[in-house]
Amino acid sequence: MKWYTVSAALIAPSQAALRFGCSTLSIQRLDPLVEPGHVPSAHVHQIVGGNAFNATMTGDIGEKGTCTTCTFTEDFSNYWTADMFFKHENGSYKKVPIMQNTALPNGIIGGMTIYYTQKDFNSNGNQKITAFPPGFRMTVGSPTIDTLDRAKKNVGLRFVCLQDKGTRFPELPDFPTKPCKGGIMTVHHFPACWDGKNVDSPDHQSHMYNTAKEAFLEAGPCPSSHPVRVPQVAYETLYDTTQFNNMWPKDGSNPFYLAYGDNKGYGTHADYLFGWKGDSLQKAMDSSCMFNACENGRPLKSQGVAAMNNCAVKSAIKENLDGWLKELPGSGGMKARREVKFKA
Template identity: 30%
Template structure:
């Protein structure tokens, strides 16, 4: 696609004495104003684009003549242009997290009518700070508020049959977050920013600050329990048995809220309505593939592939709700709307991955595998298995955080009789989720992988939409009561008789 830039030449004209006199008067007024109100504002750090000359990457190029780096070269005669399809994106790496305050997009004639501006501290987890479906092109000067090292324009609808094209992509801001509206983030992510409305992933929270979504009812009066309970070594758990509800969707309502197809393909379980536009409100109106009818939560993970063939778990899968701390009596229900990501889609540390699992990847009699085994016994009963555990300590303040993990923490081993205890930064003990997944694949496993990559990139997402009363009853009747329960909240072991059922035969709370 070619572009023609038309510019009208400046016309020179001799200055008249009157014009000169007027200029002197204006200057005197400004000078006098300095004494009355202080110095005039001439420039600030915000006037210099932080993006100038920084590394840039893009989803695609129309051709080598339209490189991504053209948008930060300061030359309005060079431009980036994408492939002729939706969606497309371009992002700049500022080198370190900054408080982004303004973005200027200088569009060529091929512009975005629908796009988002997004920020990220790690280049993986993104938060939208601006969105429109009525873009008009030209030069757009957009005020935003968000903390990020990376800033991205994510286009979802083009103005024409061509791609997206920018002369310049300028990011303005300061090297530290503003001091207003701090919401006591965890010590691992001590960042603050101006308070702004909750994003579309909410539906139950109050405000969001720099990617944090506040819980509507924060828990601030809890200290981690160091007490030693009775029956310390027993079982304290129940099961959520859920089957696959949706597959082959490149959606992720936590990491890419509202951006259909922006993610790698996922396999969803539980709620039947989960998609990129999912909110807690939409989940509560949906249906579930879980046995417990009160479990309307959304669970999802990267899809497993054998070559190019999608492989999904068959039948009910087990998601354990366990006590992650030694004092199981301190475990309480998740707040409605809590969400988090377990693991990392870009993980390359196989040892770190193995440490968060029960037995690593399993198939047949092969255990403790850091990665997907190259071969498994070619027997009908053999499947690839994984049991991957989530953090079980909550900060009590946030339903979500910028990286979708910092508001959660794994418990720590005190090496005393207290055993495993939540850290002071995350004092609220909640159930420990453990995905126990089985995929019907065996034999030659050399082409088996996840849509996120190799085995250690396995991860999963959770958005809590349990009926509050049902979840509380299951926790109290199973975890706190030191029982090993099935999906009805029943412990059938002989030594636990008589063991009441929490749910009735229809898996509903009576």
């Protein structure tokens, strides 16, 4: 395990808040964190970010990518979540299409909205934020969580039943129980307290500590065991479930499944692999910009939608993910939930 020494936090006048879009890089069964080297992995993920993504990822990812699907051209990180499927009453499945967030430039293909914040949704903070070091990675949530009570304790991992793309509340710990007029949004907030030493841990979570609160509220102070405040990373993914609203099961049961076979949403989870080039993220965190004011060299280099959409990686698995499928790819996911080891 590689160790890092971090200097004591310094009070700064203002720390940046980033919000930006990343189009879809790939949708396939690869997971270089939880199942490194396995081709295919247990279930389908949507991946965004740098094109160095593959089944086994080590070292400084920021020096390995040649393009990124994200707004900032210095960000070769990878961000991924389990994909979503609709189950028809006849037993067949269809992948739910992903749509762009209303706050992002038009034309982004699928993807996610990514946040690096310190305080809350509307303002910068005044704490020193330390950027992640090369090789850093983490996960949040676990597909082994299978009760509502346990899901409620996973603060920041939520679903939103959209009236339109601007809907943000209420946040639910499980899938909506009725058709949503504007689709479903999944929200994943990662911990923002780091032990300052380990870029990873066996469960991909113990090197981090979560003081986050619901929604984009400012997280609490970091404990002495994990004293280093890092950016509060969060993902928003919008699924266009509206095309299935007239197919809602007659018995009222939820027809949507996360790719590992979860139709409750209790086990929603996400993965992060740091890949910002050089000290670009630290420069951004030390600035006072907010959201799109950080683009165009102020201080981060950025790119247009066409370049974002043109970056992609080929699937390592020859597998049909389009149209109506007889089963979830990966044998329905329940087998995968038993075999893949996550921290519960």
